[in-house]
Amino acid sequence: MILADTRWSGVHGIGRYASEVLPRLSVEWTALDVGGRPSQPQDFLRVRRVPAGASIYSPGYNAFVARVPQVVTIHDLIHLHATTPRRAVYAAHYAAVLRPTVRRNGLVLTVSETSKRVIEEWVDDDRVRVVNAGNGLSAAFRVDGPSDATEHTRPYFLYVGNLRAHKNIDVVLTALAQTEGCRLVIVMNDREGALQRAAEFGVADRVEVRSGLTDEALAELYRGAVATVLPSLVEGFGLPAAESIACGTPVIFWEGCESIAEISRGQGVPVADPHDDLEWARALSTALSVRPRAGAFAAEYSWDRTAKLVSTTLRER
Known part of the structure; x- marks a missing residue:
C-alpha cells in the first residue's frame, strides 16, 4: 500500500x-x-x-x-x-x-x-x-498560438517568479532603468510587493504585474516577449525557462545557474555576472535589437x- x-x-x-x-x-x-x-x-x-x-x-x-x-x-x-x-x-x-x-x-x-x-x-x-x-510542461506552452505582443505599445521582457532573494530580481529592475524603449511584465502572486519593489528602483511606470493566469494566458505572454529574464542565483529546475523556450522565446540568465543552463542548452543568453546591472542592461539592449528566437523542445518535458x-x-x- x-x-x-x-x-x-x-x-x-x-x-x-x-x-x-x-x-x-x-x-x-x-x-x-x-x-x-x-x-x-x-x-x-x-x-x-x-x-x-x-x-x-x-x-x-x-x-x-x-x-x-x-x-x-x-x-x-x-x-x-x-x-x-x-x-x-x-x-x-x-x-x-x-x-x-x-x-x-x-x-x-x-x-x-x-x-x-x-x-x-x-x-x-x-x-x-x-x-x-x-x-x-502543459500543452499550452508551444510556439504556435496567439501572442500577447499586440496588446503592448512597447516591447517587453517577461519575469515569472517571486521576490525571494535567490531569484535576484533587483538586478533586472536596475538594468531596466538603464534600458530605453521597453517594459517588464512580471507574473507573480504578490502584486503589491512587486509594484513596491519596482517603485524603489524608479521603474514603476514601466512595470506591469499579472497574477492568476491560466497556462494559455501565460503562454501568450511568453510568445509575445522579447525574452524571459531569469536572474536566479540557484534553481532546482527552472520551469519558466522550459516554458519560455517551448514557446520559442529565449531566456536571459546568469550562466552560473546550472539548471537554467541545462535547460537552455545554447538557446538562451547567458550573463557572466549575476549582480552586474550594466551587463544585464547590455543583454536587454542586445535582445531588443537582435530579437533572438528559440527552438521549441516541449516534447522533452x-x-x-x-x-x-x-x-x-x-x-x-
Missing part, C-alpha cells in the same frame, strides 16, 4: 508538480491521512506509524520519523543556500531528519540533472540512488513521462 502525501498539490512549484504527477501515477495509492502543511518544520512528527506493509511517497521534500519505507522528492537544496531566511533552521532539519531518511531508504527522487548532482554530493552515501524523474518514471521507481521500491 502506497500512502501519497497529497498536501503539496497547488498552482506553482512543488504544488504544480504534485498536482500533475499524482493523478497520472500508474501504481495504486491512497492519500496519506495527515493534517497541517508539509512545509512546516515540525511536520516530520505528524506520522509515527502506518499500517503494516504500507510505504509513503511524497512529491515534496518532507519526511517522517515513522520507520517505514519512504520515497521523498527533493527538487533542490535552495533552503541551504546562503540567501535563504532561517537557513540555520532548514540546515538542522535537513541534517537531522531529511538526510537520515534518504540514507535509510537508499532512494530519493529529483527533477533535474543539476539537482541530482547536488543531492548526491549532499547525501554523501554511495548506497543512495538519486533518480531524476524530470519535470513536465512531459508530465506523463515524469509520472511514468515516478511510478516505475515506486513499483521497484
Whole structure:
C-alpha cells in the first residue's frame, strides 16, 4: 500500500508538480491521512506509524520519523543556500531528519540533472540512488498560438517568479532603468510587493504585474516577449525557462545557474555576472535589437513521462 502525501498539490512549484504527477501515477495509492502543511518544520512528527506493509511517497521534500519505507522528492537544496531566511533552521532539519531518511531508504527522487548532482554530493552515501524523474510542461506552452505582443505599445521582457532573494530580481529592475524603449511584465502572486519593489528602483511606470493566469494566458505572454529574464542565483529546475523556450522565446540568465543552463542548452543568453546591472542592461539592449528566437523542445518535458518514471521507481521500491 502506497500512502501519497497529497498536501503539496497547488498552482506553482512543488504544488504544480504534485498536482500533475499524482493523478497520472500508474501504481495504486491512497492519500496519506495527515493534517497541517508539509512545509512546516515540525511536520516530520505528524506520522509515527502506518499500517503494516504500507510505504509513503511524497512529491515534496518532507519526511517522517515513522520507520517505514519512504520515497521523498527533493527538487533542490535552495533552503541551504546562503540567501535563504532561517537557513540555520532548514540546515538542522535537513541534517537531522531529511538526510537520515534518504540514507535509510537508499532512494530519493529529483527533477533535474543539476539537482541530482547536488543531492548526491549532499547525501554523501554511495548506497543512495538519486533518480531524476524530470519535470513536465502543459500543452499550452508551444510556439504556435496567439501572442500577447499586440496588446503592448512597447516591447517587453517577461519575469515569472517571486521576490525571494535567490531569484535576484533587483538586478533586472536596475538594468531596466538603464534600458530605453521597453517594459517588464512580471507574473507573480504578490502584486503589491512587486509594484513596491519596482517603485524603489524608479521603474514603476514601466512595470506591469499579472497574477492568476491560466497556462494559455501565460503562454501568450511568453510568445509575445522579447525574452524571459531569469536572474536566479540557484534553481532546482527552472520551469519558466522550459516554458519560455517551448514557446520559442529565449531566456536571459546568469550562466552560473546550472539548471537554467541545462535547460537552455545554447538557446538562451547567458550573463557572466549575476549582480552586474550594466551587463544585464547590455543583454536587454542586445535582445531588443537582435530579437533572438528559440527552438521549441516541449516534447522533452512531459508530465506523463515524469509520472511514468515516478511510478516505475515506486513499483521497484
